[in-house]
Amino acid sequence: MTGTPATYFNEREHQICLVARMVEDARTYWVAGGGSPMAAILLAKKLYAPNAVYVTEDGVVNPEPMLPLDPLMTMVSSRASYRALQWGTMNSIGFQAQTGLMDVGLLNTLQVDPYGNINSTALGDYNGEHRRFGGPGGADSIAAMCWRTILMTDQQKRKFVPRVDFISSPGWLDGTEGARERAGLPRGTGPESVVTPWAVFDYEDRYLRLAGVSPFVTVEQVLAEMSFEPKMSKEIKTLDTPTEEELEILRSELDQRGQITDVGKPIIRLDDGSYQFVEEQKEAKELPSSW
Amino acid sequence: MTDQLQIIAEGKGDFLKVDPDGFREYVRDHKQRAMNPKVMSEQEAIKTFVSDGDYLVYECNYLQRGPAALIREVIRQEKKDLWLGAKFTWVAAALLVGAGCVSKLDVGFFLFGPVVEEAIRSGKVKAYEYSNVVMTNRIMAGAMGLPFIPVRSFGGTDGFEHSGAKLIEDPYTGQPITIIPALNPDVALIHVHQSDVYGNARIFGTGISHVESALASKKVILSTEEIIDTEEIKRDPGRTTIPYHVVDAVVHLPYGAYPGECQGRYASDMGHVIEVVGATMRGWIPQYLDKYVHGVANHAEFMDKLVGYQRIKDITGRSTIKEGYGI
Numbered sequence: 364m365t366g367t368p369a370t371y372f373n374e375r376e377h378q379i380c381l382v383a384r385m386v387e388d389a390r391t392y393w394v395a396g397g398g399s400p401m402a403a404i405l406l407a408k409k410l411y412a413p414n415a416v417y418v419t420e421d422g423v424v425n426p427e428p429m430l431p432l433d434p435l436m437t438m439v440s441s442r443a444s445y446r447a448l449q450w451g452t453m454n455s456i457g458f459q460a461q462t463g464l465m466d467v468g469l470l471n472t473l474q475v476d477p478y479g480n481i482n483s484t485a486l487g488d489y490n491g492e493h494r495r496f497g498g499p500g501g502a503d504s505i506a507a508m509c510w511r512t513i514l515m516t517d518q519q520k521r522k523f524v525p526r527v528d529f530i531s532s533p534g535w536l537d538g539t540e541g542a543r544e545r546a547g548l549p550r551g552t553g554p555e556s557v558v559t560p561w562a563v564f565d566y567e568d569r570y571l572r573l574a575g576v577s578p579f580v581t582v583e584q585v586l587a588e589m590s591f592e593p594k595m596s597k598e599i600k601t602l603d604t605p606t607e608e609e610l611e612i613l614r615s616e617l618d619q620r621g622q623i624t625d626v627g628k629p630i631i632r633l634d635d636g637s638y639q640f641v642e643e644q645k646e647a648k649e650l651p652s653s654w
Numbered sequence: 655m656t657d658q659l660q661i662i663a664e665g666k667g668d669f670l671k672v673d674p675d676g677f678r679e680y681v682r683d684h685k686q687r688a689m690n691p692k693v694m695s696e697q698e699a700i701k702t703f704v705s706d707g708d709y710l711v712y713e714c715n716y717l718q719r720g721p722a723a724l725i726r727e728v729i730r731q732e733k734k735d736l737w738l739g740a741k742f743t744w745v746a747a748a749l750l751v752g753a754g755c756v757s758k759l760d761v762g763f764f765l766f767g768p769v770v771e772e773a774i775r776s777g778k779v780k781a782y783e784y785s786n787v788v789m790t791n792r793i794m795a796g797a798m799g800l801p802f803i804p805v806r807s808f809g810g811t812d813g814f815e816h817s818g819a820k821l822i823e824d825p826y827t828g829q830p831i832t833i834i835p836a837l838n839p840d841v842a843l844i845h846v847h848q849s850d851v852y853g854n855a856r857i858f859g860t861g862i863s864h865v866e867s868a869l870a871s872k873k874v875i876l877s878t879e880e881i882i883d884t885e886e887i888k889r890d891p892g893r894t895t896i897p898y899h900v901v902d903a904v905v906h907l908p909y910g911a912y913p914g915e916c917q918g919r920y921a922s923d924m925g926h927v928i929e930v931v932g933a934t935m936r937g938w939i940p941q942y943l944d945k946y947v948h949g950v951a952n953h954a955e956f957m958d959k960l961v962g963y964q965r966i967k968d969i970t971g972r973s974t975i976k977e978g979y980g981i
Contacts, residue, residue, distance in 0.1 A: 420786070422860070429975065433924055435927055436717065436922055436927075439718040439742075439860055440717070440718050440915050441921075441975040441979070444859065444917075450859060452790070452860070452861055453787055453790040453862045454787075454790045454791065454794050454866060457787040457790065457807075460787075461806045484783065489812070493775075494771065495766050495774055495775070495781075497764050497766045498740075498763045498813075499762070499786070499811075500742075501763075501785065501787055502785070503787070503811060503813065504785055504786070504787035504808075507806065529812045530810065530813075531783075532785075533809070533811055536810045544829070547831045548806060548809050548810060
């Protein structure tokens with residue numbers, strides 16, 4: 364990565380920049396909802412991967428959204444679908460994913476487990492006491508049929524659990540080899556990484572592995588915010604923080620109103636080579652940030 | 655004889671009875687081939703074509719080109735025991751559940767909140783789990799006249815257990831494949847940009863499964879921003895999104911998607927959207943319905959008394975993107 368390290372950014376901005384730098388040119392990205400996954404792909408297209416293809420959950424191919432979007436109108440609206448190459452439908456894009464045209468899925472989640480399974484349906488006992496959420500939306504099909512999946516979530520103990528309360532969207536299922544294929548899912552697909560503001564994970568033998576940690580937290584802090592132990596990469600990278608160039612685009616073009624980057628998120632300051640949290644961390648609300 | 659088809663796993667969820675021959679017979683007996691005008695008021699359309707116990711589909715309500723006014727009329731007429739195809743449904747599921755209209759939900763995605771949560775937890779509403787794509791695939795199968803459709807998603811999820819899906823051994827490849835039951839809803843509510851009096855309708859811009867829903871459903875009610883002449887339809891037949899012979903009622907409802915957007919015509923009313931989302935998240939659906947549904951007799955009165963000229967002017971003015979919307 365090139366650019367001037369920013370001296371003042373919040374956790375969500377940092378996470379969006381981490382994902383933007385993973386985006387590969389000339390690949391299709393099927394993106395669930397709006398929010399931070401949308402910001403990440405759009406930032407990538409502006410700085411790193413101009414020919415990456417942004418495909419919306421509802422089947423709009425490569426729009427140039429007229430930002431800012433109206434509140435809650437992150438999908439299906441005329442501003443979200445502006446200057447696309449094609450206005451498709453849920454079925455048209457679902458079938459294109461089924462034939463293998465969608466390379467990478469980009470998703471948010473409430474809960475994730477060591478096998479990358481995703482819960483957006485219920486917290487607690489589904490058949491008993493639980494908090495109900497909205498369901499998988501398009502994420503189930505994105506996670507099932509894209510070749511690879513990048514998941515965005517927050518680094519919290521209650522989000523990284525040994526077994527999700529409900530598998531809304533499939534990761535490696537029980538983690539055994541061939542589990543996805545035995546469930547009828549397409550061969551050669553599956554989770555690739557999980558990105559939080561504090562860390563980046565990949566998978567080793569279909570089990571979550573800590574691959575990188577942000578410079579403003581320690582490995583121990585990351586592990587303390589997980590309810591299971593991930594595998595550890597031989598060499599845990601220190602993740603790059605946002606550049607001024609990335610934040611300029613994020614703040615002035617992609618998220619002028621701060622709707623995506625959550626103004627309430629903890630702020631980090633880079634001062635004389637060291638990173639510090641500016642204020643106490645606040646409890647994040649249990650709402651999918653894409654809505 | 656070949657071996658019996660092997661079912662590897664199956665969901666335990668109830669699903670709308672699959673009956674493609676029954677649907678064909680319904681179509682034979684009820685869908686009007688004659689070009690008869692079908693324009694009527696929203697009261698008459700909902701009264702005639704939505705019955706208690708019906709399976710109802712619609713999409714993107716209160717977001718973009720949703721049948722908002724028609725759904726408010728369903729609530730006003732206090733329909734009961736509906737089964738919702740709750741994909742891309744947003745607040746409408748909460749409004750209909752909060753109004754006591756619903757007994758079952760097939761979930762793709764809906765905006766959760768205490769009203770739906772409590773209804774599901776107490777057993778007043780039964781939820782079956784699918785996803786947005788699986789639901790539109792089911793409707794696609796219904797529109798194709800098939801009993802089921804194989805899909806490459808959904809297998810391995812916990813939703814599968816609470817659905818009508820089955821995992822079988824594909825007789826062609828020998829590999830496991832998920833099949834899902836086709837869906838032929840009783841009623842589709844669809845808001846369109848333009849329609850003639852017979853129901854030849856044009857939709858501009860994106861949608862989720864509006865064409866499939868129109869073709870798959872027994873009764874199809876269109877609300878339309880504009881009634882256009884059939885001569886205009888014939889001038890550009892490639893623009894006809896939904897053909898008249900699947901349509902049962904055409905309701906002329908300008909601003910019928912309010913407070914959602916109707917692409918190319920008007921933007922969403924941000925204030926109202928925030929109000930209704932707030933009501934959904936806080937459990938204030940009854941108060942919302944008292945004011946905006948039961949407080950007025952129909953859509954015209956709703957727009958006159960509760961929305962008013964200034965806000966109509968504002969949302970119309972904010973709809974600045976015209977390319978692609980036939981304007």
